[in-house]
Amino acid sequence: MEASLSEIPLSQIFLSGLNAVEIDQACGLHETYRAKQIYSWIVKGIPDFDAMTNLPNPLRDQLRVHFGSLRSSSVSSALEDEDGSLKLQIRLRDGAAVECVLLEDIEGRKTACLSSQVGCPMGCQFCRTGSLGFLRDLGPDEIMEQFYFLKEKRGFISNVVFMGMGEPLLNLEAVRKAIALLSDPEGLGMSLRKITISTSGIVPGIHDLAEHGPTVRLAVSLTTADEALRNELMPVNKRWNLAELKIALMEYQAKTRERITLELVLLGDRNADKESAEKLLTWIAPLKAQVNIIPWNSVPGLPFTEPSKGQLKAFSDHLASRGVVCVQRMHRGRGVMGACGQLGDTLRADH
Numbered sequence: 568m569e570a571s572l573s574e575i576p577l578s579q580i581f582l583s584g585l586n587a588v589e590i591d592q593a594c595g596l597h598e599t600y601r602a603k604q605i606y607s608w609i610v611k612g613i614p615d616f617d618a619m620t621n622l623p624n625p626l627r628d629q630l631r632v633h634f635g636s637l638r639s640s641s642v643s644s645a646l647e648d649e650d651g652s653l654k655l656q657i658r659l660r661d662g663a664a665v666e667c668v669l670l671e672d673i674e675g676r677k678t679a680c681l682s683s684q685v686g687c688p689m690g691c692q693f694c695r696t697g698s699l700g701f702l703r704d705l706g707p708d709e710i711m712e713q714f715y716f717l718k719e720k721r722g723f724i725s726n727v728v729f730m731g732m733g734e735p736l737l738n739l740e741a742v743r744k745a746i747a748l749l750s751d752p753e754g755l756g757m758s759l760r761k762i763t764i765s766t767s768g769i770v771p772g773i774h775d776l777a778e779h780g781p782t783v784r785l786a787v788s789l790t791t792a793d794e795a796l797r798n799e800l801m802p803v804n805k806r807w808n809l810a811e812l813k814i815a816l817m818e819y820q821a822k823t824r825e826r827i828t829l830e831l832v833l834l835g836d837r838n839a840d841k842e843s844a845e846k847l848l849t850w851i852a853p854l855k856a857q858v859n860i861i862p863w864n865s866v867p868g869l870p871f872t873e874p875s876k877g878q879l880k881a882f883s884d885h886l887a888s889r890g891v892v893c894v895q896r897m898h899r900g901r902g903v904m905g906a907c908g909q910l911g912d913t914l915r916a917d918h
């Protein structure tokens with residue numbers, strides 16, 4: 568059973584993972600309006616208690632004494648790509664490290680790609696994070712702080728995608744809490760339609776999300792509709808196969824009436840041919856889905872090749888000719904190893 572706030576030692580509570588009511592409780596304020604003031608500062612992205620200038624000095628001192636610091640993590644490095652992408656390495660309270668990325672598209676839309684775990688247990692063969700193994704889940708405060716650090720550096724963020732390090736449906740309660748904070752009308756107020764959970768295909772997690780919400784956009788890293796190849800590239804398929812995955816997605820779609828995104832990491836030598844496109848078309852048929860084609864981003868030491876421009880065009884033309892909505896994801900963030908599948912310099916902060 569989850570511990571209530573009052574049972575958790577103050578040194579382990581970080582306010583960036585709480586809403587106004589919980590802040591009131593954690594701080595023992597019994598003053599709703601003071602709790603709301605603190606919450607509104609946190610939502611603005613201020614880094615410490617000193618910046619909460621409308622709080623009386625004794626209260627700020629008290630907060631400092633009780634909680635030590637406002638945030639539990641810090642930025643240990645920031646890398647900017649020529650294309651405008653920003654990758655931050657975040658040092659967590661126990662010395663572990665995660666990465667998050669801010670991607671800006673040509674229309675100026677800023678998307679924060681957030682991590683939900685330190686490393687990832689899923690072991691997708693084409694993914695750098697997967698090759699590093701798994702250390703632990705992140706707390707809601709650690710997820711939200713990634714968002715605040717990116718916001719501090721780049722201003723207003725329009726979209727969030729849980730597609731950084733980790734499998735969000737294996738840490739669903741913390742991700743749910745972060746989504747509740749992102750979409751809180753009293754706080755950041757982000758529309759749920761601007762938030763995407765990207766999963767490798769955790770079927771019970773999809774059912775759970777369909778049943779209990781929140782109704783966010785769902786993306787699934789499908790990669791291929793060939794059972795044997797998916798078993799090889801994505802070990803999750805040995806646990807929940809393509810048929811089970813499709814049933815879960817149909818349930819999600821029936822409950823939410825939302826279009827699902829199927830992500831296809833195209834590997835030049837494995838799943839970019841016409842036969843793979845045909846298998847996908849057959850599999851996708853009952854779903855209302857958009858296909859995002861993600862050209863594989865090279866990762867040193869992994870035995871795959873990037874698809875050629877010709878392969879990418881032929882593959883997406885083939886899908887489009889049969890009426891499938893198909894988007895090709897740009898190679899954003901590659902210069903800083905911040906593109907899809909490239910995250911995870913290390914699971915421990917270097918400095």
Ligand code: SF4
Pocket residue numbers: 687688689690691694695696697698731732733734766767788908
């Ligand atoms: S692709 Fe996603 S689910 Fe698969 S190993 Fe990488 S981070 Fe984990």
